[in-house]
Amino acid sequence: MEDWRRIDIDAFDPDSGRLVPEDLAPPNLKSVNAGEIESKISQLRSAATSGDFATALQLVTNEPPYSADEVTKSRYFEAVLSALTQVRQAEIANLVKQLSPAQTDVLIKYLYKGMSVPEGQKQGGILLSWFEKVTQNTGVAPVVRYLSDRRTV
């Protein structure tokens, strides 16, 4: 039988209008400007260097720059990753417990982002222990929400 699932039916109907990524972009995202992100990055770095990880984690998980372009997002992510990896294993569980559900959802996004890029994969062990502590605390609910959320970090 012909593999009918592979037929490009849109090619037969010019009016059908193909689905483009912009069609599914989430509306009403809060726009961020470059200056805000830069200042957030430096705040994040100084909090991490001074060992104040609770503040750093609050910065990471509050209002992530969803609407920024990919380059900015990856610059921002570098700072997030360096903060996350400086935390000592023993402290992770405690920090995770202080997060609200919405903040936990954001943290999970950064953990998955980390595991998807080479820089993060080098620190995979630490990201996985963050992941383990989050799921011990809240179950798989944030993961399901991560999978279905179109706002990416």
Place this chain on the structure above:
Amino acid sequence: MSDSVVRDFKLAKAPVYSHCFSQDRSILAVTLNTDCLVYRLVAHGKPQLIATLADHDKTVTSVDISIHGRIVTCSQDRNAIVWEPLSDGSYKPTLVLLRINRAATCVQWAPSGYKFAVGSSARIIAICYYEQENDWWVSKHIKKPIKSTINCLSWHPNGIMLACGGTDGYVRAFSGFVKGLDSKEQVANSPWADKFPFGALIREWYDGAWIHGIAWRGSQEKLAFVTHSGTFNVVDPSDEISSAEYPEGLPLTSVVWVNDHEAACGGYSCHPILFSEGARGWQFAKNIDKSVDTRAPVAASFNGEEEQDENPSFGISALRKFKDLDLKGKVSTQVKESTHENAITELAPFAENSGNVTEISSSGLDGKIVVYRV
């Protein structure tokens, strides 16, 4: 099985994507692969198969029965078929031309039983009604601004407003006003809009996750929808969305209103879930038909032969060690957490008492139909 389960039928060894009871709850229609099976319920025991509706040639995705007893099915073969019951118990099929180029995913009769809506992957909702002069079911399309597959549909009890949800993350309410069938009195004083021309987008709400299930509460003018991210949401004419999260976090696929302040949802967790509205808004209330954790320790499921083996040699103890590893975290086969053994695909009200639902029915990927007391 907990005491909230009233009836439980294992009808098929394949997924049942959709089921529907007739108005008097005497007839049950379920989808099975490329067929739709029609059963008559008997007081005790298994329902009796009375007809197999076999005209579709791809998976049947949805079935609904009108107040007049007409069955409509839709399928991935891009067609819908209306099945007219005949006096000898058989059904006469009429093909409905939907004019869509992708699968039809969901179908629902309007409360009047004279028109129905079909959702599809072609980013189209087809409103179909019978045209006397041509002796034919015709369809009119609602296209804009749908961006992706429609997963679920619900007619408002006024028979004109049609809510839909899909994989583009939007919940939308359209007008399905058909000239000659509907009258303006049906939507007089509606809080949602003033005018209802066919196909008009009345409201839209963005959620982001796939919308799997949707249901109106007409008496309250509220709309509930459930999503793949495991949230239950209610919107009202003021566009205020109140949400509640399901603590287990698994996706929800279907929702029915139980009364003005309670709604039951089903999904990947294999048992229905009740959400209720209190002073602090909507919240998760309880699980229905979920046994509390009665997990037997793994060792209990070993058979006697191994337990007699008191002084095992090294080889045997290694064997046991690996068997232990293999069973780690598992429950013994006797323990069943819920009546459904796989995800619930659809919920529907089964018994009502003055506007409040007392029993709901569900179909699941395990081929079961279950009726629960709520």
